[in-house]
Amino acid sequence: MPSKAIKVPEELWPRRGGWRGRVVSVLKKPGDRVSRGEPLVEVEIEKAILVIESPYDGVVSEVLVSQGSPVELGSELVRVDVVGEG
Amino acid sequence: MEKVRIRVSVNDRYRGVVSLVSRLGIATVCEGALCPNIFECWGGGVATFMIMGDVCTRGCRFCYVRKGRPQPLDPMEPLKVAEAVRVLGLDYVTITSVDRDDLPDGGAGHYAETIRAVKRLNPNVKVEVLIPDFQGDEDALRVVVEAGPDVLAHNIETVRRLTPMVRDWRAGYDQSLKVLRVAKELNSNLITKSSILLGFGESFEEVVEAMFDLRRAGVDILVLSQYLRPSPKHLPLAKMYTLEEFRKLEGVAYKLGFSYVVAHPLARTSYKAKEAYIEATKRLKGFES
Numbered sequence: 001m002p003s004k005a006i007k008v009p010e011e012l013w014p015r016r017g018g019w020r021g022r023v024v025s026v027l028k029k030p031g032d033r034v035s036r037g038e039p040l041v042e043v044e045i046e047k048a049i050l051v052i053e054s055p056y057d058g059v060v061s062e063v064l065v066s067q068g069s070p071v072e073l074g075s076e077l078v079r080v081d082v083v084g085e086g
Numbered sequence: 087m088e089k090v091r092i093r094v095s096v097n098d099r100y101r102g103v104v105s106l107v108s109r110l111g112i113a114t115v116c117e118g119a120l121c122p123n124i125f126e127c128w129g130g131g132v133a134t135f136m137i138m139g140d141v142c143t144r145g146c147r148f149c150y151v152r153k154g155r156p157q158p159l160d161p162m163e164p165l166k167v168a169e170a171v172r173v174l175g176l177d178y179v180t181i182t183s184v185d186r187d188d189l190p191d192g193g194a195g196h197y198a199e200t201i202r203a204v205k206r207l208n209p210n211v212k213v214e215v216l217i218p219d220f221q222g223d224e225d226a227l228r229v230v231v232e233a234g235p236d237v238l239a240h241n242i243e244t245v246r247r248l249t250p251m252v253r254d255w256r257a258g259y260d261q262s263l264k265v266l267r268v269a270k271e272l273n274s275n276l277i278t279k280s281s282i283l284l285g286f287g288e289s290f291e292e293v294v295e296a297m298f299d300l301r302r303a304g305v306d307i308l309v310l311s312q313y314l315r316p317s318p319k320h321l322p323l324a325k326m327y328t329l330e331e332f333r334k335l336e337g338v339a340y341k342l343g344f345s346y347v348v349a350h351p352l353a354r355t356s357y358k359a360k361e362a363y364i365e366a367t368k369r370l371k372g373f374e375s
Binding site for chain 1: 089091092094096104108110117118120150314315316
């Protein structure tokens, strides 16, 4: 099973970067199964709380952030062993 | 106050919009204003274009669009926007802009060229423009109206009392009402539209007064939405409205005679603009018959 990093997507408001956020909650732990589209991490920015979804079906292998972690565009959040791809 | 939650979902259509607007070099208000609906709209292949650059000459204290000295106009931009509409296959497009107080006509001529270029390349498309106030210049407004947009939007943004705090000093509550009133006088068939952002500290009565003033200016479509502070440098949020409060204001708006009302915390002027246009048109036709 290939391992993939799930990041704060670079395509978020693609030409208007510069904002920072912090993790307010991590919704999965290592060993948890995740489905494509399932919420993984919530990131608070000034305007809102961004709910970052898993783009893959798989199993969480590593959680790279915790509550309060500062994040920005491209920050790695979680690693997932992807099922059905490879 | 609990912040709104936005699901970040990047699909292939979203990536297609990213690629298209980057390749053509055209700005979108979706990015410029950190719009919370970008995932829904771009994920469905719809974007709202922002012409005349991405730097605004005004400093409204709620808006995240960059402020400062704007770039020169791109004479190819009208064609680029027309091409983007064609590639995305849109049958309804909203075009807005930064304010260009540095230009003699405020950018009215560029708006007109863009409307015409979009319609020339996409004969069946409906065009909504969300325009600045052109400092109240009626000639500039006439240039835009005569280019034939299907909907003309101009936002009053807030209630009378809070206008000096919320908007740039060159904007004005009465000036914005005048823009909307004159646009309707120039073309009585033109559907007009305006938005009020809620959450700056306005009272219920003040919102009703603003809605009344908009109706008196002939406005057909009203958008009521929640202000979301985009950065710590912007105006603080005074209140998050509940869905019940939105429903109550929506009910008052319909009683005041608006043809269509979009009332939702995450509504923005161009959000579901096509649906609002279709519904407003139905009701206006029904009213005439």
